[in-house]
Amino acid sequence: MPRISRISRRTFLAGLGGLGGAAALTACSGSGGSQPPAADFEASGTPSPTPLPPVTVNAATGPVQVPGEPLRVVVLDTDVLDSMLTLGITPVGAALPAADTGFPAYWPASRTAGVRLVGPAGAPDLAALRALRPDLILSNQTRDGDRYEQLRAIAPTVLTQTTGAPWKANFQLHAQALGRVAAGAAFVASYQKHAGQVAGALAAAKLSGRKVSLVRFTEGGGIRLFGRQSFPGSVLADAEVGRPDAQNVDQSDFEIPLDQIGRADGDLLLYATYGDPEKAGEEAALASPGWQGLGAVKAHRAFPVDDQLWFQGIGYTGANFVLDELQRFLGA
Known part of the structure; x- marks a missing residue:
């Protein structure tokens, strides 16, 4: 089966429509990163809008005062990229996994056409970041805790503790920092409704008991299985589907050697690759007798998925697409 590498524009628009009218309108009408700063309005002779007062948010590093209406925002990980775009704001800069x-x-x-890349996540180019004149930087301590002082010298910097499992709480902080709390609440409610609909459809089709396995081949990180305390694991839990015993654990993810690939089995097996497939071990694993002997593989129930969606799309738009794909893979 060919690798799933892209979700169509039609699917995207359908998913956006499912997020609810208020949130969708916000996404369409939100202030983008390409909007000029207040000084440019003044230079053109157009009156500047009255700026909103600063807001203090409680980040992982403590209270941080941020602009009341930040327009030039740089995001340094994939979860904040999803949060910003979901809330209708285009960042001026972003860091992506290497x-x-x-x-x-x-x-x-x-x-994303106008977004400038500022280097890899975890090692951003601070000079390139500074050149974008941001009024807010968003990231997490896992990625950027060791350069927090350097970042906040450039602009107010809001860090969550980590990414992945706490994505829902992190989104609330992102919405506060971006001044989009009401829009954020609309997206949360729409996602909860969507998850309930998918869970209901799976239950009606008697598919809720199917155990879904999540496998990721990572360059430099080997073969990884994902438990409940992960972004995709939490989305599966919201859809009320089962997990294989080896993955039905309160962990994010853990590495296994190829000779333990049997722990990746499930009624449905979904796998993705980060980086070069050969260096990540995907090619060797898929050709191995252990993989070929998995029940899901023999039943033709093992499917490749998009890594940037299932394992990096850590936010409400990513989660909505994961729900749609999960329902399709399970056949409900």
């Missing part, structure tokens, strides 16, 4: 060759395909190119 092995990614472009922005996630579940977003139309028109939404």
Whole structure:
């Protein structure tokens, strides 16, 4: 079966429509990163809008005062990229994981066309970041805790503790920092409704008991299985589907050697690759007798998925697409 590498524009628009009218309108009418700063309005002779007062948010590093209406925002990980685009704001700059060759395909190119890359996540180019004149920087301590002082010298910097499992709480902080709390609440409610609909459809089709396995081949990180305390694991839990015993654990992810590939089995097996497939071990694993002997593989129930969606699309838009794909893979 060919690798799933892109979600169509039609699917994207359908998913956006499912997020609810208020949130969708916000996404369409939100202030983008390409909007000029207040000084440019003044230079053109157009009156500047009255700025909103600063807001203090409680980040992982403590209270941080941020602009009341930040327009030039730089994001340094994939979860904050999803949060910003979901809330209708286009960042002026972004850092992506080192092995990614472009922005996630579940977003139309028109939404990311003007975003400047500022180096790899975890090692951003501070000079390039500074040149963008941001008024807010968003990231997490796992990626950027060791350069927090350097970042906040450039602009107010809001860090969550980590990414992945706490994505829902992190989104709330992102919405506060971006001044989009009401829009954020609309997206949360729409996602909860969507997850309930998918869970209901799976239950009606008697598919809720199917155990779904999540496998990721990572360059430099080997073969990884994902538990409940991960972004995709939490989305599966919201859809009320089962997990194989080896992955039905309160962990994010853990590495296994190839000779333990049997722990990756499930009624449905979904796998993705980060980086070069050969260096990540995907090619060797898929050709191995252990993989070929998995029940899901023999039943033709093992499917490749888009890594940038399932494992990096850590936010409400990414989660909505994951729900749609999960339902399709399970056949409900």
